[in-house]
Amino acid sequence: MRVVVVGAGFAGLMAADLLARSGQEVVVLEARDRVGGRVWSQELIPGDPRTVIERGAEFVLDGYDVMRTVLAELGLELADTTMSYYEREPRGGDPATAQELTNCAELVAAAAAGAPPGTSLADAASAWAGSPAVLAAFLSRVTVTHGADAEILAAASVAGIASDFTRRPSWRVAGGNQRLADGLAGRLGPAVRLNCPARSVEHGQDGVRVVTGDGVVTGDAVIVAVPMAVLRRLPFSPPLPADRLAAWRRAGLGHNAKLHVPLSAPVPASAVQSVPDRFWTWTATDGSGLVQPVLHVFGGTQEGLAALDVAHGPATWARRAAALRSDLALDTSQALLTTWNDDPWAGESYTALTANVAPGDDEVIAAPAGRVHFAGEHTAGDWAGLMEGALRSGARAAGEVLAR
Secondary structure (H helix, E strand, O other): OEEEEEOOEHHHHHHHHHHHHOOOEEEEEOOOOOOEOOOOEEEOOOOOHHHEEEOOOOOEOOOOHHHHHHHHHHOOOEEEOOOOOOOOEEEOOOOOOHHHHHHHHHHHHHHHHOOOOOOEHHHHHOOOOOOHHHHHHHHHHHHHHHOOOOOOEEHHHHOOHHHHHOOOOOEEEOOOOHHHHHHHHHHHHHHEEOOOOEEEEEEEOOEEEEEEOOEEEEEOEEEEOOOHHHHOOOOEEOOOOHHHHHHHHHOEEOOEEEEEEEEOOOOOOEEEEEOOOOEEEEEOEOOOOOEOOEEEEEEEOHHHHHHOOHHHOOHHHHHHHHHHOOOOOEOHHHOEEEEOOOOOOOOOOOEEOEOOOOOOHHHHHHOOEOOEEEOOHHHOHHHOOOHHHHHHHHHHHHHHHHOO
């Protein structure tokens, strides 16, 4: 069986690797000049491996079992970040303690659990009658994480959120998360074709045809593993069912960006959130066990990114980060900005669970349509938006094809 895989991010590479190892012929079409998709590791200071940054997906968390298995197969290791993804010091407003934030998260999560479909996070958050500063810190953190405002996010997006305010370990792949993608691509060899974007997908009883800028690639089945924003623009012939297209239109697209700034003096591990400016910052250890000479910054929501003026480069955001982290010696002249919503092969940071999403959309989005199968973090249900979700979705799609 010959399978065409569109997209060489974690999902597409995982699917292709499993299919190839089962004896199937695969062809992987990737629009970029690299593999990894929204996982992208790079040296901030060229030639200095201590400055490897994640311009896309970063943290490996508890429960990433598939990712850990793949890393072990590839001989890759995880590096403890020392700071915790879950614990951040809020600044920029009235004080809010960690316990107060946990209490707020528990109450809002309880209100969300009993809310009907279509309820927004803002509606569920109105149940909090405590300090406005605590609610502001809570909502700033949640909306930044999801890349969407509280009025847009579904209340269900905070299911189980209280545990996210309890300190637990977090990791990165030593040397960069993209090493996982490079490792899978290395096993696939020439089956991976870079700079080869899919222009359209034709499918029928006899097989599939994927039209690219270089010609037509045929196969017995296709796995489309591109971000939702790209998937919406990809023509299918014949058109896919109306219920699927409607579910695609309802899917929320996260708006996030990252900033990386070199440090000129050693610092401890840390995690600090700007409540009003809707971004958070951290310093973390790498595989050496030492804190990297880099301040990492992550911001979110359309309004938040507009206020940081990311459309015009890193300068405004770098100044805001320097003001927030006056405890650090930053070289803002070398700040590096990464945006995803204006990237033609991404169009989004990742899936956001919005109030527009209808019950059952997860199943519709992930279901195959004849010989066309779908993978990507947006098809991963509870694991949507995560590297683990992308890998799991690739494994699921490969299993569907093999079951034919």
